[in-house]
Amino acid sequence: xxxxxxxxxxxxxxxxKHALKDVRLDIKEHAITAFIGPSGCGKSTFLKxxxxxxxxxxxxxxxxxVTLDGEDIYDTRVDTTLLRKKVGxxxxxxxxxxxxxxxxxxYGPRIHGIKNKKQLDKIVEKSxxxxxxxxxxxxxxxxxxxxxxxxxxxxxxxxxxxAVEPEVILLDEPTSAxxxxxxxxxxxxxxxxxxxxxxxIVTHNMQQAxxxxxxTAFFLVGEMVxxxxxxxxxxxxxxxxxxxxxxxxxx
Amino acid sequence: xxxxxxxxxxxxxxxxxxxxxRLSSFLSTGLLVVIIGYIAIRAIxxxxxxxxxxxxxxxxxxxxxxxxxxxxxxxxIVTLLIAGPIGIGGAIYLNEYASNKTFVEIVSFTTEVLxxxxxxxxxxxxxxxxxxxxxxxxxxxxxxxxxxxxILPIISRNTQVALQSVPKSYRxxxxxxxxxxxxxIRTVLLPSAIPGILTGVILAMGxxxxxxxxxxxxxxxxxxxxTNLFTHLFSSGxxxxxxxxxxxxxxxxxxxxVIALVLIVIVLVLNFxxxxxxxxxxxxxxx
Numbered sequence: 001x002x003x004x005x006x007x008x009x010x011x012x013x014x015x016x017k018h019a020l021k022d023v024r025l026d027i028k029e030h031a032i033t034a035f036i037g038p039s040g041c042g043k044s045t046f047l048k049x050x051x052x053x054x055x056x057x058x059x060x061x062x063x064x065x066v067t068l069d070g071e072d073i074y075d076t077r078v079d080t081t082l083l084r085k086k087v088g089x090x091x092x093x094x095x096x097x098x099x100x101x102x103x104x105x106x107y108g109p110r111i112h113g114i115k116n117k118k119q120l121d122k123i124v125e126k127s128x129x130x131x132x133x134x135x136x137x138x139x140x141x142x143x144x145x146x147x148x149x150x151x152x153x154x155x156x157x158x159x160x161x162x163a164v165e166p167e168v169i170l171l172d173e174p175t176s177a178x179x180x181x182x183x184x185x186x187x188x189x190x191x192x193x194x195x196x197x198x199x200x201i202v203t204h205n206m207q208q209a210x211x212x213x214x215x216t217a218f219f220l221v222g223e224m225v226x227x228x229x230x231x232x233x234x235x236x237x238x239x240x241x242x243x244x245x246x247x248x249x250x251x
Numbered sequence: 252x253x254x255x256x257x258x259x260x261x262x263x264x265x266x267x268x269x270x271x272x273r274l275s276s277f278l279s280t281g282l283l284v285v286i287i288g289y290i291a292i293r294a295i296x297x298x299x300x301x302x303x304x305x306x307x308x309x310x311x312x313x314x315x316x317x318x319x320x321x322x323x324x325x326x327x328i329v330t331l332l333i334a335g336p337i338g339i340g341g342a343i344y345l346n347e348y349a350s351n352k353t354f355v356e357i358v359s360f361t362t363e364v365l366x367x368x369x370x371x372x373x374x375x376x377x378x379x380x381x382x383x384x385x386x387x388x389x390x391x392x393x394x395x396x397x398x399x400x401x402i403l404p405i406i407s408r409n410t411q412v413a414l415q416s417v418p419k420s421y422r423x424x425x426x427x428x429x430x431x432x433x434x435x436i437r438t439v440l441l442p443s444a445i446p447g448i449l450t451g452v453i454l455a456m457g458x459x460x461x462x463x464x465x466x467x468x469x470x471x472x473x474x475x476x477x478t479n480l481f482t483h484l485f486s487s488g489x490x491x492x493x494x495x496x497x498x499x500x501x502x503x504x505x506x507x508x509v510i511a512l513v514l515i516v517i518v519l520v521l522n523f524x525x526x527x528x529x530x531x532x533x534x535x536x537x538x
Contacts (some may be wrong), residue, residue, distance in 0.1 A: 040434070053427060058350070084429035091427070095420035096437055096483040098534040144534075163426055251426070 004029040004168060004198040005050060010064035012045060012054070019045050022064075027168070029144045032190060032199045034158075034213035034230070036206055038250070043202045047170050050200065051087035052080055060123040068168070085112060094153035095239040096145035096160070101128075101137050104156055108164035116203035123163050131159035132189050151182025158189065169193065171201040175208065183241045187212050206246055210234050218242045287515060294512035297505040303513070306476055316510060319473040322488035325391055325477075326398065326470065327459050329484065334399035338406030339448060345407075346414045347436060359411075366404035373401045374465035380467060389487040394470025401465060402455040409454065413447025414440060431518065446529040453525035460517060463492040472497055491517075497511075 005027040012020035020042050027050075035043035048054045049066060058137040060099050066073050073083055076146060085108075096104050105124045113121060124141070128134035133155040137148070145156055154174055161169055171190075175183040190199055190212055203209050209216050210230060215225040218239075226233060226242045244250055305315025341358075349355050377397025387393040417440050425435035441448075471487030474494060489497070491514050498507040 051427070053423070054424075056426065081429040081431060084427060089423075089427040090424060091420060091423055093420055095418070095424045096339050097421060099425065099444055107425070111428065111434060128364075160424075 001030040001077060003248045005025070005066065005068055005200075007046075007049070007066045008064060010046075010049065011062070012042075013061040014057070015059045019222050020049070025224055026216055027200055029198050030194055030196075031214040031230060032194050032201060032212050033215040033217065033249045034209035035200070035217050035219060036204075036209050036245075037219035037225075038245070039204075041220075042222040043217075043219040044172050046090075046219065046224075047200060047202050048060060049195045050170055051084050051089055051090060051166070052078075059248065069106040076108055081111070085164050086166055087170060088161035090154070090157050090161050090163060090169065090174050093151055093177055094157055096148070096153050096156050098144065098146055100142045101145045101148070101156060102141040105159050105163045108160060112164060127159040127163040128156075130162050130193070131155045132192075133159055139191065143250060149182070149211055150222070151178050151185060154178060154182065155189065158193075159225055162193075166197065166200045168200065171199065173202050173204055183208075206234075218245060220245070256381065258467045266499050270490070277330040290508055290511045290515060293504070294508040298461055298509050298512065304508075307474065314506065316393060316474075316494060316506075316513065318476050319489055319491045319510070321477065322391065322470075322474070323460060323490040323492075325480075325483065325488065326395055326466075326490055327456055329391065330398045330402065330459050331455065333395060334403050334406055334455065335452065337399075338403050338451075339410050341403075342407045342410035342414065346411050347432065347440070352401070362404045362407060365400075369464075370401060370462055371464040373397050374468050376400075377469040387485070389469065389471030389473075390485045391470055391488045394466045394486045394488075394490075395449045396407075397469045398432040398459050398462060401462070402458050402479065404538045405455045405458065406448075409451025410444070413444035413451075416447065442532075442534050445532045449525060449528055449532070453521060456521055457518060460490075460514065460521075461492060463496050466490060466493055467496070505517075 003026045004246075006125065008027050009024055010020055010023040010025075011018070013109075023042075023046060025046075026220075035047060037043045045054070049062060050073075053056060054060045062074065068083070068086065069116060072078075073087075080092075088108075097107065099107075099244050102124055105127050106120045109120060109123050114123070128137065135157075136152060145153065148156060154177075159173075178186070190201070193199060195240065201209075201213070213230045215228065216230040216233045218233065218237075220227045220241055226237060226239045234246060235240065237246060301313070302315050303320065305313045306318050307316075309313050345355050345358060349358075374397060375394060377400075381393040381396045382389065387396075394407055396441050421439050421443065422435060425439045426432070430438070470490065470493070471492055472489045473487040474489045477483035477486075477488075491510055494516070495507055495510040498504075498510065
């Protein structure tokens with residue numbers, strides 16, 4: 001499988017704190033890659049470096065290289081708007097805008113200059129269908145998104161992300177605020193989406209990683225300890241620390 | 252019955268406190284009612300609609316406050332046009348763009364000091380700087396510029412608080428799908444912050460309507476109807492509060508009370524409009 005994103009010698013500092021240490025990791029196309037590890041291990045920080053969301057955090061220094069299809073995303077010539085069109089992000093807490101369901105999904109396309117009503121209608125419908133939400137909201141597209149349930153809101157956020165037709169979707173613990181049934185729906189959705197998109201997901205939940213991820217990377221105090229096919233990581237981890245973590249000896 | 256649960260429910264200290272609390276809440280609302288009632292009783296016998304629609308003229312023998320009403324509205328509009336963009340823009344800059352913490356703190360501190368200065372001092376500054384140094388003399392413009400400085404802290408402070416209360420997750424979501432910062436501010440931040448920003452603007456309007464000390468030596472005390480709205484900006488114009496002050500000085504209490512009533516009605520109406528607008532534009536209330 002092709003490498004979609006490659007990071008090499010990636011170091012990240014929050015002020016003095018060394019938060020990511022020489023991370024080397026490839027994310028393969030049309031697969032789900034999961035990042036696991038205990039709180040504060042750097043897995044979310046790493047995810048955010050992949051579409052430069054750390055640009056907005058004060059006192060962050062990043063060295064090393066992250067490439068998307070071979071292009072360095074930290075090159076000074078990079079337009080972050082174009083980068084984030086290709087690499088979308090879904091966050092831990094469902095965060096729909098206080099607008100209608102329609103306007104939420106149309107937000108991204110509008111940024112990128114699509115004004116035509118018919119075209120927007122099509123994109124909204126297509127994205128909501130892709131996020132398995134359309135049937136539930138078809139009759140109330142123009143009501144506030146804040147009236148949806150938590151699980152629906154998170155699928156709306158996925159639809160909003162899909163509407164700009166990204167190539168990569170980053171998800172930062174997308175189900176940790178949801179109930180088991182909503183979680184299951186989102187997991188099924190991700191399995192479906194990986195056919196078209198490249199997916200990277202941070203999760204606290206090892207069962208979730210083992211259920212949906214093709215590849216898994218284990219992080220510990222800023223280091224990427226082990227990376228491989230999910231079945232290998234869970235069946236025969238190479239590193240003692242990985243084994244200790246997945247067998248529940250710490251975390 | 253020593254161990255019965257059915258003991259007296261009210262302890263004496265609770266009861267005293269209860270009475271005190273009721274008394275103080277009654278006093279605060281009661282005072283408002285009494286003041287408004289007193290003003291209404293004194294004003295209504297002398298009130299006529301011709302007062303609202305005429306100019307005081309010794310030659311024609313008419314009494315009226317129409318010029319003062321126009322001046323007050325004019326003063327509100329011009330002052331808000333000056334202070335609104337600066338105050339809101341400044342708050343956006345401080346909250347969203349400024350990265351130098353010391354700078355932000357200095358500006359915030361200065362703003363707070365500015366808010367605590369007695370208004371007569373603004374009047375003194377306005378008279379000397381705008382009136383004499385910039386040669387704008389006694390004029391509505393001089394008054395508006397002076398009031399603009401005075402209300403700047405109210406607008407900017409309220410805008411800042413409103414912006415800070417917008418969840419961080421909205422910003423992340425917008426930036427995460429490629430919005431530029433300004434696009435995010437325009438489409439997500441400001442719409443969510445509008446109720447708070449409007450509260451600041453309405454409070455500022457209240458200050459403008461109520462102000463007399465800062466206007467006495469900047470906008471002056473002339474009360475004639477404008478012949479041209481643009482040139483009117485450069486001519487002296489007494490607002491309702493200034494007129495009230497003048498009439499009290501002349502022991503003309505009947506007219507003073509009528510003006511007071513008009514002022515109170517304007518303030519009440521503004522408050523209701525503010526409430527209505529805030530609710531109407533509140534995007535955060537969900538369905």
